[in-house]
Amino acid sequence: MPLTDSLRDDILASVPSLRAFAISLSGNGDRADDLVQETLLRAIANIDSFQPGSNLPAWLFTILRNLFRSDYRKRRREVEDAEGNYAKTLKTQPAQNAHLEFEEFRVALDKLPQDQREALILVGASGFSYEDAAAICGCAVGTIKSRVNRARSKLSALLYVDGAEDFGPDETVRAVIGGNGG
Amino acid sequence: MKEVKKQGGLNAEIQSRIGHQLRAMYDDVVRQGVPDRFAELIRKLDGPEAAAAQIDDPAKNDGRD
Numbered sequence: 001m002p003l004t005d006s007l008r009d010d011i012l013a014s015v016p017s018l019r020a021f022a023i024s025l026s027g028n029g030d031r032a033d034d035l036v037q038e039t040l041l042r043a044i045a046n047i048d049s050f051q052p053g054s055n056l057p058a059w060l061f062t063i064l065r066n067l068f069r070s071d072y073r074k075r076r077r078e079v080e081d082a083e084g085n086y087a088k089t090l091k092t093q094p095a096q097n098a099h100l101e102f103e104e105f106r107v108a109l110d111k112l113p114q115d116q117r118e119a120l121i122l123v124g125a126s127g128f129s130y131e132d133a134a135a136i137c138g139c140a141v142g143t144i145k146s147r148v149n150r151a152r153s154k155l156s157a158l159l160y161v162d163g164a165e166d167f168g169p170d171e172t173v174r175a176v177i178g179g180n181g182g
Numbered sequence: 183m184k185e186v187k188k189q190g191g192l193n194a195e196i197q198s199r200i201g202h203q204l205r206a207m208y209d210d211v212v213r214q215g216v217p218d219r220f221a222e223l224i225r226k227l228d229g230p231e232a233a234a235a236q237i238d239d240p241a242k243n244d245g246r247d
Contacts, residue, residue, distance in 0.1 A: 003229050015220050020211035033217070040223060044233035105203045124201055125208035156196045 001052040003044060011043060014057045017126060018064055024121045025068050027110055035071065039064040055132060062136045065118060108158040112151050119147035120155075 001007065018039060022032035042063050043050075050059055109117060115137075122133040123144065130148075134141045227233050 003227075008224055012216055012221060012224050015216045016212040016214065019214070019217075020208045023211050024208060033219075036220065037223065038237070040220060041227075041233045041237050044224070044227050045230050045237060047230055047233075102203070102207065105207065109204075109207075120204065121208070125204045152197055152200060155200050156193070159200070160196050 001047065001050055003047050007047070007056075010056050011040065011060065014060050015040075017057065018060055021061060021121060021126055022064060022068065024109070024125065025065075025114075025118060027106070031071075035064055035067055038067055042067070058128065058132045058136055061122070061126070061128075062138075065136055069114075104159065108155055111158060112154055116147045116151035116154065119144050120151035123148050 015036065018036050019032060022035040022039075023029055026032050026035065039060060043060055050056070112120070118137065119133060122128045122136060123130060128136065130141050130144050134144045137144065227236075
């Protein structure tokens, strides 16, 4: 469809979530914004192939995801200060403890295989349905479901391998332990 | 008997915590809104040709030689 003003507005409205997706994938704010810019240029260059009434965010996410994957292959060997750059993109500095926990989460997320990470982000953070996520990744719905499940269990193993201890004095755990006296 | 963890319940709690952290990380970026560079970029592009001209990638397919 032609590049109407309302289509421009819709594309612009997708920019914040495109950036969040790009940063989640790449872990690097500068590179993420380059990815978003490239996505926007390609989307507009190929706007004729966008089907009016279809899911614009999903279409844009597909372009970004494909760009990231080809870019990733090219840059695989580059050493990057992913965490440092990511921290710079954050406007609000989380409190000390929260920040530490946040970094831990970020590091764990980066340890996931790329397929699992993107599936988890699309479904768990971007809010796409399994069907949309499958379309974005070019795979079957069942594949997305299993990637999301594997991502979740791997993250919980990485972050909470010791189980209850990480939760502190949690009500449920305390109740269970407390009720063990017999 | 030391094994007192309720596997199912604990797992659900961990999953909800992971979901929360994932969204917190993501929403932190979403809340930053649209950086000026992107608003300007989209505003100044007249159409597909102008966008294609800015893609500096030999793999671009803009239909021209």
